[in-house]
Amino acid sequence: MAQLIADRRDVDFVLHEQIGMVDHESFDEFNKKTIDLIVSEARNLAIKEILPTFKDGDEIGCKLENGKVTVPESFKRAWNLYCEGEWLAMCDDPEVGGQGMPKLVGCAALEYMVGANSAFMLYYGMTHGAAKLVEAFGTEDQKKRYMKKMFAGVWGGTMLLTESEAGSDVGALTTTATKKADGTYSIQGSKIFISAGDHDLCENIIHPVLARIDGAPAGTRGISLFLVPKYHVNDDGNLGDFNNIVCTGLEHKMGIHGNATASLSLGEKGECIGTLLGEENKGMAAMFRMMNEARAFVGMQGFAVASAAYMYALDYSRNRVQGKYLLAGKDPAAKNVTIIRHPDVKRQLLNMKVYTEGMRSLIYYYGKCSDIVRITDDERLRADTSALIEVLTPVVKGYVTDKALEVCSHGVQVYGGYGYISEYPVEQLMRDSRIFMIYEGTNGIQAMDLIGRKLGMNKGKSFKYFIDQMRKTIEEAKAIEGIEALVEKVDHAVSRLEALAQKIGQRARSEKVLNAYAFAHPFLEVTGDVTFAWMHLWRASVAAPRLVEKVGSLEKKAVAAKAEKNKDAAFYAGQIESARFFIHTLLPAAYGKMDAILEGDSCVEDILDVSFGSK
């Protein structure tokens, strides 16, 4: 049977051979066997229970009828099984009801589940993020009242930031909070684009809401965070009255129809009461603490959907017979072949393969970094790794989701006309994937974050630490036979990126700041390109010696002969090919882009509004 959603061999490779677990006693119980079991369980749940909801999500979608929002019926069984399996808090502390699993392992589990239905797993994402807010900033009472039920998925969570005039500019929001005599707040306002904003998967939904306390300063400095339940929760834990959060509409979207994107009105026809979460006017700071996790989860969505598209396209190309082999020439006796044998299809599949693999390595690596920050006893390492996470976040969110759309689009193309119709899954995957470039901060915002905040963090030392990690891999790879050309090229790429980062960092601090921001997205793109080159070199440096072990040499014919019979040899050979394709064939375009960024033509700053076209 064809592999679905993800290539398990590659998942295992990244988990055990490339990235590897943090070596720490608190992870002792997570030996290879345990991890394998966890990943297999997650895969089973994903394929048997979540994947069957994929089409329902798209075709039935969410409905708002008589004030009630419903999800497709099949979502409920999948949600219950997902919660019963205690997956929602798999990586959280046992204290809050979690399983304490390493994030690295969590990545593998999530990859399968998100790849099965990203719209469905957004209910998890929103609930988990909201629960983490309660864990981080909640009072004892708030925790007791809400937290465990959220981590268990009994109650859902959301995040109410966006308003119609406050999207990327959160500080413009107008929702108000008026303090009452009992210390609670009366909330009034309208929020839009609320993912998982209302639904019938859970009996209650706990909304973290950004609002401005009466008299608070304008802009982001006057924003506070509140916890506002859909139904009040009594002291005994039972549900009380409706809290006047009304769903006023659901958006009709290009994709992720299975997730309810709601407009919510708070306190319009009856009082809506919330409690302060964290400190007054510190709402933005609280949001920022959760932002890396939220953005990384969007990167995960892009990655998982791309991986699924790759698996489908690969399987299709191995079964679809169309046209003769190019080298058959005009031989009338030549039989038609499967399309994977056509060079242009192979090129597209390789494209999909190398981006999917780059994403997997980067995202798992990011997961491991989170593990290090959580458990290491080495303070210096913790600080460095925290900073590394900051630098990597825009790449994980922005670059990965940009490329995810491209991978899905390749998937459509490999299917040809069939790719455009909803009978095949790639059509939906491509539509679903388009939102990832937008929500949790558009990719333009990510690019500005990289240039404006991350490059200069700790006086540039954080970015330098990121460069150093790449250099470490390069140094280690120098000892490996057979990958010399790859090492040399990646070494060059990293040096060019480092030099470019200094230039554009200077530009961002100079009077040419507009120019720096005009090249923010191209800079994010080349940073991502070099990061993926790094990941592929790392993969190749692990794979090459193992391939030699299996085959006896790296000689082409010997490798091919062995690979046809031996799955490991085939896999390792595929790793070298991926690295070659990415580094020799795709990476050179990044140099052209770097040249353009370096030159920094001022066209974007110079062009006048009127010159874009008459009004």
Add this chain to the structure above:
Amino acid sequence: MAQLIADRRDVDFVLHEQIGMVDHESFDEFNKKTIDLIVSEARNLAIKEILPTFKDGDEIGCKLENGKVTVPESFKRAWNLYCEGEWLAMCDDPEVGGQGMPKLVGCAALEYMVGANSAFMLYYGMTHGAAKLVEAFGTEDQKKRYMKKMFAGVWGGTMLLTESEAGSDVGALTTTATKKADGTYSIQGSKIFISAGDHDLCENIIHPVLARIDGAPAGTRGISLFLVPKYHVNDDGNLGDFNNIVCTGLEHKMGIHGNATASLSLGEKGECIGTLLGEENKGMAAMFRMMNEARAFVGMQGFAVASAAYMYALDYSRNRVQGKYLLAGKDPAAKNVTIIRHPDVKRQLLNMKVYTEGMRSLIYYYGKCSDIVRITDDERLRADTSALIEVLTPVVKGYVTDKALEVCSHGVQVYGGYGYISEYPVEQLMRDSRIFMIYEGTNGIQAMDLIGRKLGMNKGKSFKYFIDQMRKTIEEAKAIEGIEALVEKVDHAVSRLEALAQKIGQRARSEKVLNAYAFAHPFLEVTGDVTFAWMHLWRASVAAPRLVEKVGSLEKKAVAAKAEKNKDAAFYAGQIESARFFIHTLLPAAYGKMDAILEGDSCVEDILDVSFGSK
């Protein structure tokens, strides 16, 4: 009011200032005033009558009920007005009922109409293509019976090539034609993915059908073309019996819902009769004669949809207020600004602008080439220009539609979250645009056509002629003050493309043919990049002297001051900015891609099927 669909000033610039009409007596009646009237009429029809059908097409779509296919009701009025205006055959000979308009002018008219609703205009495209087949290959009887009604849009047309096992590989088709005693043929088979395959816009549909006559050779050499009406047409021109072409299903697609993509069964429950169109076993040759026009029309679709997306995004960015101006720093008194002032949004708009403009210049230029071939008295010029059309076709179809998706995706991004919901038009435009990369030969097929057929055509002289046309523009631009840097860069780009074309052409004829084809699509991409650089240099070389005329110099401040008050100055300044952005900022990436093609790493050929992932 904001401009819709296309920037009229740019349309006029390309028509009259950049490309210009072929100087020939048969076009004498098409002076500037007449052309302006035609374009204004087309724009009116597009905006007032076709654009209102855009959403209906998507939301209501086509329906198959009780064996009947219906289009949205609003399509009918628009179709009737479109036909009454005699737009369908606007560029065809008066003899066949056409208006004899230059194709160059037709481009401008089509751009508005296709940009208003590409799914709707596909009914035109299919009908026109079928009518041209009848015109080119029909007997007197066939012409008399069908042609004029098709050119008038009273009857529709289609093209029945694809079968479930014969897509890109047309030669694999299995539909049969059995000769009857009266010389007609009994047709049997099933066709899929038939655009405009069945509908209620017209009382009859005339299907050109590819089928194999009993006993004909296998593959493409045994394919014949037939004319098969939905309803028989009696000698008196009235409709006769149903011809047993049954619509068995409509595809559910990502986009272009307004066009019926039908599965058709021929002769299954009753005889289906067709007449031979052209010669026996020469069906593929006939198709090939129509192919350039069909492919150019797909390029037009990509372009027009991209242009519409740009107009919408530009208008949105001028009205949407969000966030403070970057240079306002932390000034709390600073007001929020329209998003067009943010560098990252401007960068995206410039991206959309330069690709849309490049498309417009290229497609209009292609239209002019068609005019030359049709009317020139210079045989040598006709032959050269015919060959140039062959070389340009894969760029017009492949490169333009690849970039059209990107432009639409930028459009979605400029709108942010609003871009993803169907309340705004860019969401639909992006979905609609995705098919253009697939139908009429996937863009992979286009790339192979460029490498495999066009590069070597006339021993490479055709491609050389294409290069020469670029050089001519470069030479002329050398005389223009103020664009020296642009000239130098495009000169370099053209030289690099020429050298690369020689190398990859050689490779395609060597034992490294697989390698050449593995780089076919990247080669198409850089060919398109350089073509667009050429078009932008051409534009700048026209605009620069006119800007000097308006302003007195090209000095930045003087230009800006004048441009704020004078629309022409603003437009010409925008042309220089476009050229700068494309040539300085986007073109460098093409050099990196060229380096990779030159290096020609053999990874695509080398990787084994098993190394893509286990089965």
